[in-house]
């Protein structure tokens with residue numbers, strides 16, 4: 355990998371001469387848009403938890419733009435609801451929303467089949483309720499799933515924390531963490547790792563948590579982070595997120611720490627851009643798309659910060675936060691962005707070709723392979 359710094363422009367910024375091209379798969383290029391994965395072989399993200407813990411609300415708010423208040427009227431889920439979101443999103447998964455009363459001892463419930471093709475299991479606990487029963491159910495669920503497929507990422511959403519004070523949130527998280535891990539230790543399941551998140555549909559925490567869940571399932575994540583690091587350090591940018599536009603999940607960011615405010619700002623920018631584009635960007639007969647190759651936006655804030663959004667792929671947008679003085683070198687930023695965009699396309703094209711040629715050797719061969727929009731797909 356070589357990066358050239360352009361001398362006269364700025365001491366510390368430069369032109370990105372080339373991004374790394376060989377990402378380990380090293381095969382011919384292919385078409386990024388075709389070869390969709392058959393829907394049943396897509397990896398699953400399971401949403402499980404007790405009744406009324408908030409599973410359907412999470413799925414509707416994150417992937418279907420439902421406003422949080424509307425979830426008050428959601429009916430209870432009675433059977434497994436499979437939501438395939440890959441037509442509109444980079445997130446090429448099926449989200450399976452389970453009814454709260456799922457019974458592992460019911461012979462018609464084929465949990466072996468379900469867990470075998472699962473990438474992540476999200477267990478939702480209602481933090482506003484007594485969570486003793488939920489902890490018992492969590493233990494039963496994860497221990498069953500782990501025995502069938504130890505590759506699953508186990509994620510616990512301590513949900514509805516909007517009703518809790520800051521102290522109470524921390525105490526609840528500590529208590530749930532402690533009890534859940536004690537239960538696992540008692541069952542000699544110390545290797546089973548649980549990750550915990552405090553979430554609410556009434557703020558951005560649910561999008562942030564889902565971002566982290568999805569990132570763990572993207573085999574190219576280190577490459578994407580590396581590309582973002584190279585891009586921002588050569589362009590004088592403070593923070594950059596690669597967003598899945600439809601869900602506002604960020605699938606990668608540079609390695610500087612994420613602060614919630616920056617993330618919220620970037621999410622809000624996507625909303626503004628898509629809303630304005632829907633109103634004023636479509637053709638007179640209503641045809642066209644609110645998000646396409648031409649999509650880009652610049653928002654200057656009153657604190658000398660600039661937000662810069664640009665289209666990367668059909669599903670992805672780059673949103674950057676930078677200072678006004680750095681934005682004076684817009685030409686340089688745009689040139690570096692051009693190289694960055696090309697590299698991102700190559701990452702996913704290479705993945706698709708490898709899959710087509712059957713030469714891909716992902717980190718966990720039993721589960722992950724790359725699909726047309728870049729996310730892993732099950733090979734079971």
Ligand SMILES: Nc1nc2c(ncn2[C@@H]2O[C@H](COP(=O)(O)OP(=O)(O)OP(=O)(O)O)[C@@H](O)[C@H]2O)c(=O)[nH]1
Nearest residue numbers: 406407408409410411425426430431454514554555
């Ligand atoms: N305060 C608060 N309420 C929430 C949150 N998420 C969901 N809810 C509410 O919780 C209630 C239950 O939500 P659902 O999404 O139907 O729960 P579920 O887990 O899918 O329920 P079942 O389908 O019965 O398993 C609804 O009234 C939601 O509005 C949250 O983050 N905060």
